[in-house]
Structure formats: C-alpha cells, structure tokens
Amino acid sequence: MAQGRLLGVLTIDRAIVDAILAHARRDHPDEACGVVAGPVGSDTPVRHIPMQNAARSMTFYEFDSMEYLKVWREMDDRDEEAVVIYHSHTATEAYPSRSDASIAGWPEAHYLLVSTRDPAVEEIRSFRIVDGAVTEEPVRIVDATVDPHAVQTYMFGQSPATVDYECSGR
C-alpha cells in the first residue's frame, strides 16, 4: 500500500463542515450521508452534496442508487471527484464500523464521520479506508471567510476520549 500518500490530512473549509453537521443534525436520529466534490487531483473539498440515505435507518446508510449515478456523472462532467465521503453515526462514536470498513470502495477518498449522539458536541473524524484497513488522519479546518492563514488543526487521537486542539499560530 502507498502508506505515504495515505498518511495525510483532511483540509476542509469551516463552512463545509458546518453544512455537513447541519445535515447530520437535521436527519438525526437517522444516519445522514453525502459527498464533498473537488477538482480531480486537488485533494480539496469544495462542493457539498448532501445525499439521501436510501436505507432511512438509525444504524445503516446507503446512497440511493439513481442519485449516486447522477451525482457521479455530474462530477465527471465537471472534472471533479469525491474528495470526501461522509456519513453520521447517531448513537455511537465517529469511527468506522466493521461494515463501513468492509464496504468502503473509494480508497482515494477521505471518509469523514460525524457523530450526533451529543447535541452539544461537534464530533468529526476522518479516515482512509483501503482494502478494509482503517487509518485515521487529522482534520484541519480552515476558516477561509476570515483569514486563510488563520488555521486551526483538530488532531483526533486514536482514543475517542482524547481530543487535542492545536493552533498553528501562523
């Protein structure tokens, strides 16, 4: 495996994170899902596309087959790819389940998980999932509307109880 490429970081705009969290809270207690598209090869998520959970379940999600085809074709036409694929867990931590890991079919995507179990807490974590193997990566949230250089790094450790906030100070 190309571990060097996989041990990355997800850099994502605050406004997109807020939109994903709002989608997840709106669909709670069902799981929510969607993608954030970006230019091919850019590793930059720019276009948030909330999608339907065809399973409409509190414990399972699945892209609607026809919406999936439509969204992927649209990305193709725009020279975009799915930089981020996200879904929510509504009663458990934001960590890929066994089924998440075994089904994951886009090794180049950042799998973003949010948990809505606590309405007062923002729980966001990002992973690469390749051949069923899960590797966590830090999430770097950029507030582009204020100052592109004022960057906060949210580094989530492997232990769900440990959350380190780092300010780059740049």
Add this chain to the structure above:
Amino acid sequence: MAIEVRIPTILRSYTGGAKVVEGSGDTLSDLLSDLDARHSGLRGRLVTEEGGLHRFVNVYVNDEDVRFLGALDTKLSDGDTVTILPAVAGGAFGFAAAAAMLGNPL
C-alpha cells in the same frame, strides 16, 4: 458488438489502470465473462460464488440500475454503456448482509 464499460478506481488494478474498457455480450453476464478473459479476476469482484451480483456493487446499463432490469440476465445492445460503482453504504452496526459479505467485499 462493442459495449463501453466504466471502471471505478478500486477495480482499475484489473484493467491496467484503464477507466473505460470495451467488451461484448448479449447479456451482462456474457459481458463480464468476456471482460474477465482480458481482465482476469474482474468478474469475481462483481459476481458471487453463488452466481449473483454482489450486494454492495451497483451496475448500471445506460441510466438504469440492473437490479431493475434483470441483474446478470440484463440484455445488452451495441452502443450501451455499462457503469460500475462500488456501493457507498455502511453504518453504526451494519446488518446481516454486511456480515455475510465480509468475506467477499467488493
């Protein structure tokens, strides 16, 4: 009879990196056998040992999901486009089908 087949990144190891390949066949099953002759192993990622389509793979002929057209028996015509997308699915606990397919992930 040429049918264009769009391959997702996760399966391009079978097609030498090609995003689009061509094949032929009167049905989806025939097409996958034809492709497997040149891209060995590809069919096995899409079809179970029992001979059905994997639960967590989406296959489309033009704009239709083959699950609504007859699955592997779906009829194909010259000029059709077949698109393969790995299902995007999962969830907090999964379900029996997820456990059942753990040995055969797409």
